[in-house]
Amino acid sequence: MxxxxxxxxxxxxxxxxxxxxxxxxxxxxxxxAGTPVSAEDMxxxxxxxxxxxxxxxxxxxxxxxxxxxxxxxxxxxxxxxxxxxxxxxxxxxxxxxxxxxxxxxxxxxxxxxxxxxxxxxxxxxxxxxxxxxxxxxxxxxxxxxxxxxxxxxxxxxxxxxxxxxxxxxxxxxxxxxxxxxxxxxxxxxxxxxxxxxxxxxxxxxxxxxxxxRGENLIKGMEHLLADLRRGQLSHTDPSAFTLGENIATTPGKVVHETPLYQLIQYTPTTETVLATPLVIFPPWINRFYILDLNAKKSFVRWAVEQGVTVFMVSWKSADADMKDVVWDDYVRAQIDAIDHIRARLKVPQVHAIGYCVAGTTLAATLAVLHRRGEQDKVKSATFFTAQVDFEKAGELLNFVDDQQLTAIKALSPDGYLDGRYMAATFNMLRGTDLIWNYVVNNYLLGEDYPAFDLLHWNGDVTNLPAKWHEQYLRDLYRDNRLVEADALQVDDTPVDLGLVETPCYIQAGKEDHIAPAESAWRITEQFSGPVKFVLAGSGHIAGVVNPPGSGKYQYWTNDGEPRSLAEFREGAEEHPGSWWPDWIEWLRGQAPETIAAKGKRAPGGRGDSVIEDAPGRYVATR
Known part of the structure; x- marks a missing residue:
């Protein structure tokens, strides 16, 4: 036509x-043509x-x-x-x-x-x-x-x-x-x-x-049905890793325990250590051993080798007994861990690290301590990809409207949210990489799962207390109340981040899709004390877990007084490799005094009552 x-x-x-x-x-x-399909093929x-x-x-x-x-x-x-x-x-x-x-x-x-x-x-x-x-x-x-x-x-x-x-x-x-x-x-x-x-x-x-001859489809079907039965997409061979054997292997002892967490103290490897110990608060959305994957990747092992007395909190995966746990309980747990370390080692102060949601909580903990006049318990605070102002919190904001919150509540009839829901949510944020790539490789091509420690950790989910989860999404993500002075009360104490004068080291990931760099930057606008901001290459995990020996990525610092992330980037100096050495230099500058690594600095020694070997029971609970 x-x-x-x-x-x-x-x-x-x-x-x-x-x-x-x-x-x-x-x-x-x-x-x-001329080649008929054989009866055997059929x-x-x-x-x-x-x-x-x-x-x-x-x-x-x-x-x-x-x-x-x-x-x-x-x-x-x-x-x-x-x-x-x-x-x-x-x-x-x-x-x-x-x-x-x-x-x-x-x-x-x-x-x-x-x-x-x-x-x-x-x-x-x-x-x-x-x-x-x-x-x-x-x-x-x-x-x-x-x-x-x-x-x-x-x-x-x-x-x-x-x-x-x-x-x-x-x-x-x-x-x-x-x-x-x-x-x-x-x-x-x-x-x-x-x-x-x-x-x-x-x-x-x-x-x-x-x-x-179709064997890939049969193997893929086996993979698919196995995942359907466990209710979770597999990224790695689930039998490839065993806690304490080839993952989470840094030697240490569980020295304190509550119904909400265990406290691990790691065994020193240097003759002297910094007098001020370090406590790490990992996110309870995942297992703590993201910071102790293996000997080469472990932030914990590396910090111990730098002469730091390291404590790690291992949160308990929620069950029906934790149906009444709220955010106040996690703040109280952080204060309890700080006080226990101070009493155990007879020191006035600790350094603290908060990762992701535990960093948000650490900010509230610092505000509570300042309001109570107890701020000297924490010498310095480090934040790994954490947020306090949630206005620019990225794609997770898509899950916090009233309809979504109602749906999440319906998924928690026993008082806790099954960790598989959170895993599915985070996978959806990177659907091509974390869902469909594995559908093709493992279900359609029938390929074997890799033995990859990071992917193993990513699939090792934890359950969340339902009341805490709803409260966190509503008050922080949806209503952004943490940055309003005294808009929230924690443990009957009004929270004002502007009171916080503790020296802080703030690390953000350049490509972070969970806690975007713009959102992490805003911590610098809330605290009143000295703040050092470092922008690391990569994202929420690889930007943090980047040991110096890997030679990967880079980080940026700015010694000026930038008023925004854009100004920080404009005047930033790029450094190759890991930001960990920069952090340890900063930490030593906060409290340089050292002491001998003896007595209770080496957990489980003569006269020291401990509960069990690291990594402890809580990290293994499902």
Whole structure:
């Protein structure tokens, strides 16, 4: 059909797929001509199909016997609700947008097919190395470009994902908060819709299936069903690590215990140590041993080797007995740990580190101590990727509206939130890397799980007290009350961060998506005492766990008086490698006095009553 302006684009739209279909099936027909499928092959593929069906039916039978076994966050209805809410917000019904989208799509098809000599220009020659308009690391394998069908599939997907994301930006009448939620939902849904996640659309999976004669699908089904049974996506081989043997191995003793935490003291390796000990408060959202993964990565071991007496808090994973635990209890626990160390070693002060949520809590603890006139108990405070002002808290803000808080409360009938929900939430923040990458590798390609300590820790979830969790999300993330002087009370004490004069070292991660650098910077605007801010390369974990021996990343310092993160960056000096040596130099400057590493500085010695060896029982509770 012709128009006044030339060929009808709609005719081209249908001619192109017809040419593509001929290109697809002609080589297949030619390759298989005279080569009939053997009866043995037919039986084999039938056996594979029956095996997969049998495995799935067995799993379904288990679910009928125990309907609660399937974790609710695998419920497809939850995804449908998410998709419907998203669809209602999108301007997809606008005819002009539809027309523009169709025209752009036709142009894309013609452009892609033209690279393979299949476009409307019949005289065009196929390019030996097709240059496609869009790239994405999910489709980096050459097989996505080797055949026009797969090139067209993934290019169309990238085009549509790009346009849908643009619609979010152009949607009218949305608040900033709602638009950000829509951005997150759009990315979540488009990540899930990637053709890489579906075996028939993924050339790498199709080739692996033919090579292994379907064994990859059987192995992948085993992985999928194992994850469904445990209610959690696996990232690593769960049997590869054992606490105290090849992970969390720094020698030490549990020297104090409460129903909420154990206190570990690590064995010194130097003849003298700093007189002022260090206590580390890790986040109770995860296990403490992120700071003690192995001998090479362990911040704990490294700090001990620098002559620091190190204590570590190991929080108990919540159960029904902790249904009444609130934020005040964690502040009281931090003060209790500080007081116990002071009494045990007969010292007036400690250094303290707070990581993530425990850093937020440490800020409140310091404010409480200052209000009570007990601020001298803490000589210095270090904050690892922590926040106190949650206005710029990143994508986790998408989970704190009233509807989300109600849903979270419904998931905690026994007074605690199953840690698998938090794991799923954090995985969603990096869906391509932490969800769909493993769906493809482990479920579709049937690959073995790696033995990776960091991924093992990431999957070693902890349960959270429901009251604390709701309180934290409501008062801090949603209402941002911690930065309002005396807006919150903790342990019957009004909290004013402006009272805090303790010297502080604040570390933020340049690429942190959980506690964004802009949000971590704002701690500097709250305290009244001397503050040193350091911006580390990488993110929430690798930015912290970056030992000097690794030679990775970099960090930035600024000795001026920047008033914003932007000003800090403009005048910052970049340093290669780990920021740990900078921190230990700062720590020594706060209290340089040293003493002999004897007596109770070496836990478990003569006359020293201890509870058990590190890493203790609490870190192993599920």
């Amino acid at each position: 012709m128009t006044d302006d030339g060929p009808d684009p709609f005719t081209n739209m249908f001619e192109a797929p017809a040419k593509l279909a001929r290109a697809l099936f002609a080589p297949m027909a030619e390759a298989t 039986r084999h593929w039938a056996d594979v199909g029956m095996k997969l069906q049998s495995m799935w039916l067995e799993y379904q039978t288990e679910q009928l016997a125990d309907p609660q076994a399937l974790a609710p966050f695998f419920d497809p209805a939850r995804w449908m609700e998410l998709a419907q809410d998203w669809y209602r917000q999108m301007p997809l019904a606008d005819p002009a947008q539809q027309q523009a989208l169709m025209q752009e799509g036709i142009a894309l098809w013609q452009q892609v097919l033209g690279q393979y000599g299949l476009g409307p220009d019949t005289a065009a020659q196929a390019s030996p190395e097709p240059e496609l308009p869009r790239s994405d690391r999910r489709f980096a394998d050459p097989r996505w470009r080797a055949h026009p069908a797969y090139a067209l599939i993934h290019q169309t997907y990238l085009f549509l994902a790009e346009r849908v994301a643009a619609m979010v930006e152009s949607a009218e009448g949305l608040s900033d908060e709602r638009r950000e939620q829509l951005r997150f939902t759009t990315r979540t849904l488009t990540d899930a819709a990637s053709p890489a996640n579906y075996p028939l659309l993924n050339p790498v999976v199709m080739e692996r299936t033919l090579e292994t």
